Every structure is written in C-alpha cells, then in structure tokens.
Amino acid sequence: MGDLPPKSTVKRWLVTTNHKDIGVLYILTSIFFLVVAGVLALLIRLQMLESGGTILGGGEYNQVVTAHGLLMVFWFLSPFAFGLANYLVPLQIGADDLAFPRLNAMSYWLYLFSGLAMVVAFFQGGTHEGGWTLYAPLNVPNFVPRIAEMGETTAVVGLALFVVSVTLGSVNFLTTIYRMRAEGLRMRDIPLFSMSILLTVWMMLFAFAALLAATILLGSDHMLGTHYFTDIHGGSMLWTHLFWFFGHPEVYIVFFPALGAMAEIIQTFSGRRIVGRKWFVIAMALVAIQSFIVWMHHMFLTAINLPIKTVFMVTTVGISLPFDLMVFALIYTMVKGRVRWKTPFLFAVGSLLIFILGGITGVFLGAIVLDYQFRGTYWVVAHFHYAMASSAVALVGAVYYWYPKMTGKMYNEFLGKAHFALAFVGFNLLYFPMFVAWESPRRVFDFQSGFSIWHQIATVGGFLFALSFLVMFYNLTKSLYSDRHVGDSPWAYVGSAEWATTSPPPLENFVGTPSFASGRLNFIGGAEADGGVAESEPATDGGVAASTATGGHDRHADHASWWPLLVSIGALLVVVGIGGQATSYVLWPFVFSLPFFVAFLGIQGARRDGRAAIHNLYLLLSILFFGGLLYVFSLHHGGLAEGFQNASMTFYLTLTGAVIGMYALVGMGYESFHVPEPELSEQWPFEGITNTKLGMWMFLGSDIILFGALIGSYVFIRIQYGWVDFLHDAAYTHKAVWPGLVNTYALLASSFTVVLALVYARRGSRRGTLGFLGLTFVGSALFLVNKSVEWTDLWLDQGWAYNTDIQGSVYYLTTGLHAAHVIVGMLILLFLIARAYTGAYWEEDEEAHSIEYFGLYWHFVDIVWLFLFPLFYIL
C-alpha cells in the first residue's frame, strides 16, 4: 500500500504510518488511559475518606492502586509526551517523517493493545496487586496463591509488550534525530523539546531493556515456576536492583519531555531565548547520565550495606545540582523577559512550581537517615506525585501551546485559564495535605484518626483536579469546530521550524526542503520561512551535510500499511491468552506458530516474487515440520487427542495470536514500502551509514542491556550463593562442557558464513550468496539440535530441570532466551534465502544491505554465546 485515505475515514487511522497521525493517535489514546487511571484514582480517594476504607475490599484496593500506578506512569504520562514528540520532533528538526514509519505505527498499536490488555486483566480473575513496583517475591504464585490467576500474569506480560513498543519507539527517534536533521542544524542547536526527547529516548533505550529483562524473569517465575525471585540467595534483592535500575531513570523519562516543553513555552511567552541555553542542555545530559547511578536510594531500607548507601546518597543529592541549574535558567529567563500570561505559560510556570516542591521533598528521601523515617509513608506518595504529575501539568500546557499548530484553530483563552485555576488549586489541594498527614502508612487505607480531615481535603482536591480536565476536553473539542483560525504561527516569539509551516502542516511537513545552512531557516525549492526564527549559527557540527542518492525523486514515499496493526492484534491475543496456560502448554503456541511462518514465507513469497521451487519447498517443509511437532506434542501430553482436549480455550487464543503475528510479520517483510532517506541532511556523528544500520545498532545497544541484565542476574545470584559452590551444588551429575564447546564452534562458523554471504552478494554471485546463507542456516540448526541433545541429557537423563533449583532456573532461562534469539535468526534466514533465490541481494548491491543488517544481529547472538559458554559451561 502507498497512499493514505482521507482523514475522515476510519481506514486512514488504521493504516496510517504518518508521524502526525500517529502523534494524534498517541495523544488521544493516552487521554483515554488518563481517564481510566483517573477513575481508579478517584476510587482510591473515596476509599481514603475514612480510615478502614469505604467502598473497596483489601484485594480490590490493592488492584486499583496497582493499576492506577501502572496505567498513569506507563500508559498515560510517557505516551502523552510521545504523542507530542511524534507530531513535533520531525517538524522541529526539518524532517518529513520518522526514520521508520511502519515501526512507528507498530509502536503505537503495541502501546494501545498492551494498555487494553492491562484493562482486560481486571476481568481475568483480578489484575496485579503488588503495586506499580511489582515487588517480587511477594507477588509470585509460591507466596500468594491467588496471584496464580490469569490477570496477574496478563499484567506482567502486558507490561513486557509495552516495553517492546517503547524500544521500537526509542530506536526510531534516535535514528531520526541523529540522521534526519535539516542541513545546517547542529545537534546542539535542535529545539529544546527535541533535545529533551533525544535524551529521553537514550534513557528509554537502556532503562526499559532492564525492565524487559525483569519482566521476563518475573513472567518466567509466574508461568514456568522458575526460582529467580523466590530463591533465598538474593532473590528479593535482585528484583529491586533490576526494577530500580529502570525505575529511577523512568522518573526523568517521564519528566524530561515536560521539561523540554516547559522551556519552549517559557521562551515563547517571555519573548526571549532561554538564559544559559548551552548549560541548560549540558545539565539535561548530565541528569540523563547520572540517572543510571542513583537507583539504590530506593533501597535504603533493604539489606544493602552502608558504604553503598552512602555512595548512592551522594549521587542522589548530586543529581539535584543540574536540576537547580535548569530551574534557575527558566526562572531567570522569565525575569529577563516580558512575560505574557497565556494559558500554556500558566501551566508551564505552575508545573515548575510543583516540580520544585517535588524535587526538594525528594532530596529528603535521598538522605539515608531521613529516608528511614519517611519510607513507606504518605511523604513518598506526596513527593512522587509532585515530581511526576508535575510533568502532566506541563504537558497539558504543551497541548495548549501546540494545539493551534495541530488543528489550525485557537483554543478559548478564558476556558484555558479557568482550567489552569481549577487544576492548580485541585492539584495542590489533593497532594499537599499528604505532606501534612505524612505519617499515614502508604499502600493501605488505615491511618491515624487525626489525619482524616487531611485525607478528606485531598479527596475534594482529587475531584476538583478531575473536573478541570473536563473543562479542557470541552474547550479543545469546541474549539476544533470554531472559526478561530490561526496562521502558521499564532505566537509572537517562536524559535523552531514547526512554526514555519502551515497549521496544520501538510503531509510532507514543508513545502520545499528545510535548510539552516545560511544561519536561518530557508526552504530549498520552496518559499522563504514565514515567522520562523532560526536559533542556529551558520555552521555544521563537524559533520557533513550528507547527500544521498537513494532514489528519493523517482518514487513517492509510502504512508499506509495494514501490517503493523495486524502484528499488534496477534500480540494482543497472545498477551491476554498466555496467562491462562498450564505450565506444560505455555510454549506450545509459539512452537506451533513456527511451521506457519515457514508456510507463509512460501505463500507470500510466491505472490511477491513469482512462484519458484523454493516456495514449494517451504510449503513442504512446513507440513513436515508441523507433523513432527504434532508427534512431539502427543508424546508430551500423552496422546494427540488428549493434548488438544486438555488444552484450555486460552491456549487456542494464544495460538491464534501467534499465527496471526507470524502471518503479519511475513507480510510486512514482503511488503513493498518505500521510505526514502533525506537527500540533504545533517547526520553527525553517524555519517556514512544508513538509517537502518544505525537503527539496528541502537536495537543491539538495547539488547546488550537485556542479555547483560540476565547475565548480571546470574552473576549476582551466584555471588550470593557462593561463586564456586554454585555449580558444585547443582542437582546434575556432570556439566555439559562438550555440547557447549561444539555449539561455540557452530555459532562461530555461522558467523563466518554469514560474512561470506555478504561478500558474495556484493560480488553479484547468486550461488555464493545462497550457498553461504544456507550454510549459516545449517550451522544454526546444528546449534539447536545439539542444544536439544544437551537439554534432553540434563533434563530427562539427569533429572535437572528449570524448576529443580536456582542453578537450573538461571541456566535454562538464559540459554533458552539465547536459543530463542537463534530461532528468530533462523526465521529471518529463511526469508533471506527465499529472497536471494528469486533474485534479491545479489543482483543489486543496494539490497545486499539486508544481509549485512541480519549479520549484525547474528554476530551479536554469537557474542552473547561467547560469554554464556564460559559462564555456564566452563566456570
């Protein structure tokens, strides 16, 4: 598909890959989740009207608190910001879209469906009850049997799906900002909102990978019965380390986009450039880096030792210093400027005031001794709402600020100010009393009777705050149909490129190609910017404005695809079904979906490239493969009929989802979807490579954290256990050194052959390309066969399974995740082989890049094994 249907059709919003459409979808969807989580918040406040509760039972209250936290943090705050980022970042940097439009659409759909899965979890016997921090081991089935219910697992897996969405988004934004800036736009000069998004996605790339690792381990403890978090050798500490390594950067992930928006708004309505811009940017970068070395201040009341507590107290207090600089820069900008009290400005300043209070009260919690007193009280609740919800206030201001750009209409100023007044009073009435009643214990609804009045005031504030949003919904909806049209820029002082195009912008964003090469914004092949004020100096940042010849002129960019939606529907079915599986069925839907993938390769390949022998071969292989799997399934479940009869409905739901997902992934792979790279763009510091290669490397950066966290968990547990005794005590009779050695040779050989496939593709040799791709497949197949022999020996012959002991858990899960990567690689190889067979890669050098990108993934899988081999087989 290529062209987009009109906006008035439903189809447009299902197939669009355009960044502005997806930005709007993100914003509207995040507001939906705001309403859901907001209603849950009001239930909490009603429950807190008097000590002992009013309307909810204990378990229900726990579910409501947990879902409120998860939905607000993950499905409202960040996506709300990324709706704006989707819409604005390409405009601000002079690009016509994000680097990978279909991945962007997939990010959105995975986000939506993961959120819906969280809501569905309520109706699957109850959702997660362990708080948004999901503290293990208290929430694993061994300790709280009710948690074995389906909804608990759905919530964990839904969160993992959200992380996948976030990772795709991070890769996309990083590639876009680094590779698609308009000519002459140096990195240091990109608008502050885009700068804040850049730093945010860096943090997201690494932090969310740690969360993905944590949710994989937790999901495994839930569904398979591994012992990661129930083991006495640091299991509970392991969760807190993994979670807070993600969790503290998450605070800034939520706040940074708001900070960037705040800076833009304050600049505009103070009528001047921000004071100390360079230092403001440096301070943001410092916070982004420091955010990864403060996580243990969330663990002062655990068993970590005093020296490390002291170190983390220092780093925590240290991170407040760059924030001080940023706050003073914003204040001084207002002091030096001529302030105009428009609605966006009110929200920005209100947010700043709220954040200052949230920041100062956070420093208290960063001090070890004070934290001993405050931890587990309403002080923490008040503090993090002042810190994190301040970003919601700023982002609401951002919506007012950019609403005219997005819609071409001006909102009602009076209603905007009324909204602010209600929101600001409501917010403070809601959260400030919590500081007063701080001795109320957190997470429960019993508190000292003297605090009732404060909790009742907070409840009134909560309803007032909620009411204020209704004013906004009315204002923005009514204004959309008003006749208050605006031009390119409704504001007197602006400094970024989005104000130099029409409101709303055209599909390709600009008429002509934006360029900052002259020191101010110009359009090559279009009209001069109207109202655009370029901030940049007339120089590039050491890089070259790269000119690429990828054929952008001869073919129009594609904007529409069904596949991202279809892949995500498959993922949704998997997530809502997987929690209901018996342990012996959990993996089977995915295993059964593999032959379907092979069959779809044959069918789709024949459609796209014309029917060839390879497609017939794939169809035949898929039938044989499926038959083989049915045989193993029947052995595993005491007969084929018995196996399918005893499977639950959720098994078939998960299977359906997996098969749909496979079909859609193949369809996406074969779809002709043209995304030209910009012909003239600033690409420092990643010149001389393609967008896809950079995207692949960014993904690998995230995967390093994912595997690193698993290996790190192994190291942590083993040190706790006693390094040398760890393997000596394992319940097997002998290590599998030989299979590990053989597999290392197999993977090294397959790395070698995939490099050779690339060499021969570039030489135009069909035989060489096909031959070495085939050998790579054979090498990886040998790896898996050898692995299955190894597992059979350990599991069936020696009686050492994944749930036998902690050693078994870490061994099977870590090497199993690696094997899953190998299987994914083999599926991609089958696709590459089919394409190479029918003429791709070796006929045109350009397409040989696909083999190179696959090779990057494959070599990474090899590198991971180079560490698993010594750690799990030798040492």
Added chain:
Amino acid sequence: MASIKLYGIIFVVLSALTTAQFGIEAVLIDDAYWVALGIVLTISTVKAAAVAGWYMHLKEEPRALTYVALAGLLGIIALTAGAAYSVS
C-alpha cells in the same frame, strides 16, 4: 570490507581460542580456579572484540557506533557491579 582470507584467519583464531578455553577447563580449573576464570573471561572478551571489530565491521564504521555499544556495556557493568557489591 576485509578480504575473505582475513575473515577466514579470524575464524580459525576464534576457534583456536575456544579450544584453548576448553583446555584450560580441563587442566587448570581444579587447581587454580580464579586464574582459570581470569584467563577464560579475558579470552572471551578478546573473541567478542574480534567479532565486533571485523565481522560486524565496527573497525570501519563511525566511531560513534562503538560508543553506542560501549554505553550499553557500561550500563550493565554498573548494574552488575553495584548490585554485587551492595550485598557483599
């Protein structure tokens, strides 16, 4: 891209180093465990660097790509080292 010959040499060296690791397990692990651990992990690091440098072409790519990978590595080392030390 490097020549096929160079890729072949790298493959042979990587395989030889793997064999060396296996040999160390056989002869050194019981008598000098920590020395063996240091040698084996150092060899793995060298092998990984060779794969990244030549097979993944990091030697020829913009240096910033190496920094992306190193940033991830640094993050995970910080997590593992901090977590391990915190309960020591």
